[in-house]
Amino acid sequence: MCKSCYENSPHTVQTRAAGWACRMPAVPAWWDPFTAHLQTHRHTFYAADAITHTARLILKAGTTDPATLLHHAQHATPWLVRPLADFFRTHHLHDAPGTAEDARAAALRERRIEAVPAPLRPAVRAFARALVDQRERAAALGLRPNRLKTIEIRLDTVRDLALHAEGRGHRSWASVTTTDLEAFLARNPARRASWLAGLRQFFAHAHRTGVVLHNPAAPLDALQARGFRGATLTLDEQRILYHRWNGNGAMQPHEAFIGLAALLHAATTTELRLLALDHLTPARHAVRFPGRSVDLVLDTATWKALVGCLGHRSSLGTDNPHVLVTRLTRTTQEPAGAAHIRDSLAPVGLLPRVLRSTRLVTLAAELDIKQLTAALGMSYNGAAHYV
Numbered sequence: 001m002c003k004s005c006y007e008n009s010p011h012t013v014q015t016r017a018a019g020w021a022c023r024m025p026a027v028p029a030w031w032d033p034f035t036a037h038l039q040t041h042r043h044t045f046y047a048a049d050a051i052t053h054t055a056r057l058i059l060k061a062g063t064t065d066p067a068t069l070l071h072h073a074q075h076a077t078p079w080l081v082r083p084l085a086d087f088f089r090t091h092h093l094h095d096a097p098g099t100a101e102d103a104r105a106a107a108l109r110e111r112r113i114e115a116v117p118a119p120l121r122p123a124v125r126a127f128a129r130a131l132v133d134q135r136e137r138a139a140a141l142g143l144r145p146n147r148l149k150t151i152e153i154r155l156d157t158v159r160d161l162a163l164h165a166e167g168r169g170h171r172s173w174a175s176v177t178t179t180d181l182e183a184f185l186a187r188n189p190a191r192r193a194s195w196l197a198g199l200r201q202f203f204a205h206a207h208r209t210g211v212v213l214h215n216p217a218a219p220l221d222a223l224q225a226r227g228f229r230g231a232t233l234t235l236d237e238q239r240i241l242y243h244r245w246n247g248n249g250a251m252q253p254h255e256a257f258i259g260l261a262a263l264l265h266a267a268t269t270t271e272l273r274l275l276a277l278d279h280l281t282p283a284r285h286a287v288r289f290p291g292r293s294v295d296l297v298l299d300t301a302t303w304k305a306l307v308g309c310l311g312h313r314s315s316l317g318t319d320n321p322h323v324l325v326t327r328l329t330r331t332t333q334e335p336a337g338a339a340h341i342r343d344s345l346a347p348v349g350l351l352p353r354v355l356r357s358t359r360l361v362t363l364a365a366e367l368d369i370k371q372l373t374a375a376l377g378m379s380y381n382g383a384a385h386y387v
Contacts, residue, residue, distance in 0.1 A: 013039050016048045020055035028064035030093060037087045041331040053077050054084065066093045074103070086332045090319070105148040112155040116162045119171045123211045124158050127202050131155075147270070157198030160184075173206055178216045185220070193222040228386045232358040233350075238263065241348060241355075246301040253312040254324055254344045256305035262355035264302055265289075266363065266376055269342070269352050273335040276321045280306075292377040360386045 017035040021027045028034075034054070038047035057080070058064055061072045066088045073080045081103070087093075109128050116124045131151045138145035164184045165176050181199060185192050196217065203217040233241070241263060245256040261267035271289040279288050285303045286295040298306065309323055318330045326336050341352055363372055364386035372378065 009044065012044055013047045013051060016051045020051060024055060024058060026064065028058065030064075030066075030087075030091065033091060034087055037090070038083065041086070042083065050080060050083050053080050082332060089333050102148075105152070108152055109155060112152070112159050115159050117166045120162045120165065120173060123173050123206055123209075124155070124162065124202075126209060126211075127158065127205050128155055130205055153194070154198040154201060157195050158202045161199065161202075174212050176212070176216055178219055181216055181220060185222075196220055196222045228357065228361060230357050231354050232361055233354065238358065241350075242301070244348070245305060251347065252344060253305075253308040254340070255347060257302065257309045258324075258341055258344050258352065259348070259350075259355060260302040260305050262352045263359060264299060265296060266356050266359040268356060269338050272324060272341055272352075273322070273338065275323045277323065278321070280323070289377075292375070294375060296375075357386075 013035060017031065021031060035051065038050055042050065054069075057069055057072055057076060060076070061068055063069070066084075070081060070084055070088070073084055109132075113121060113125050113128055128151070131146065131154060135145040135148075135151065161176075161181075161184050164187075165173075165180060168180060168183075170176055170180070185195055185199075188195070199217045199220075200215075203212060203215045206212045207215045241259060244251075245259045258267075258272055261272060267289055271291060274290040275287065276290075279290065281287070281295060284295070284297060286297045287306070288295045306323070313320075313323065313325045316325055316327075316330045318325050320329055320333055322329070322335045324336045324340070326340050329336055345352060345355075360376075363376075367375075369384060
């Protein structure tokens with residue numbers, strides 16, 4: 001057998017798995033299913049390599065426990081975490097393994113914390129931990145948790161303030177005054193409200209934990225114009241988009257569904273990413289977007305676009321439970337990234353939030369605010385912004 005045939009033959013994976021099984025003192029009960037999973041979901045050469053590194057990981061760790069192996073893999077062979085986590089999750093061998101998105105977010109948080117001057121760093125690290133704990137508690141209680149991006153924005157603000165404070169001679173948070181915060185906020189008046197939100201949250205936590213004796217951010221405020229002032233589409237522009245996505249023109253299947261769901265049903269990027277097959281009711285042409293409490297019966301055009309996405313998903317031969325599956329997520333259980341939702345609308349030069357805002361402004365003018373919050377799963381303050 002030539003080298004090319006050997007690297008592409010399924011027999012290669014089976015032989016590699018059998019060879020390593022003979023070397024292990026105790027073969028895991030999941031070894032054969034893991035081999036079959038890799039053969040189905042990964043290229044032969046990659047699957048054989050994953051078999052080798054997994055076997056070495058088992059021998060080095062001295063255990064076959066999924067949680068322990070994932071922990072060791074994060075330090076020894078990070079690229080192995082995804083195939084292992086996907087297999088363990090699919091076969092219910094390890095509950096709620098850390099996703100690749102969580103791992104990336106943790107690395108970004110650590111990078112921001114490390115950029116804080118050493119004397120000020122412990123308080124920022126404790127604040128980051130508190131934000132993550134708050135997010136996890138909200139998810140466990142069924143509430144709407146803070147996004148990982150929001151946590152990064154808060155840490156960006158505190159990091160920049162720490163660098164500013166160090167430049168003014170401060171070696172501890174206890175010596176930072178309201179005057180220092182005003183000087184920091186004056187650096188960019190356009191972002192005053194966003195920065196101040198992060199500072200209030202940080203110093204409130206610092207005050208509760210005894211890092212500071214008083215909250216220097218308490219006297220500060222940021223006046224903001226009430227009401228929505230973002231970009232929206234005219235009626236003619238909406239008609240043009242509707243005819244494009246409801247026509248027979250050739251386009252990427254996800255574009256039509258993402259566009260119509262945002263334009264007609266105010267779907268968010270997160271709702272579209274996390275929409276799974278379990279959320280669909282084909283008999284009624286209904287969906288329940290994640291985070292909403294009621295089923296939504298789709299119009300003919302949106303359901304047609306959704307069927308196109310399901311057809312595209314079937315052609316990929318994937319067992320990913322989400323409706324929107326990409327080339328990168330085809331072999332995993334992960335949802336598509338936010339960038340994919342945004343890039344799908346690149347042909348029309350629009351962002352999903354512009355389509356959603358257009359619909360929300362219309363609904364806010366036609367519906368009672370209580371109906372709007374119940375239908376879309378929004379908070380009262382969030383909906384009132386569009387009224």
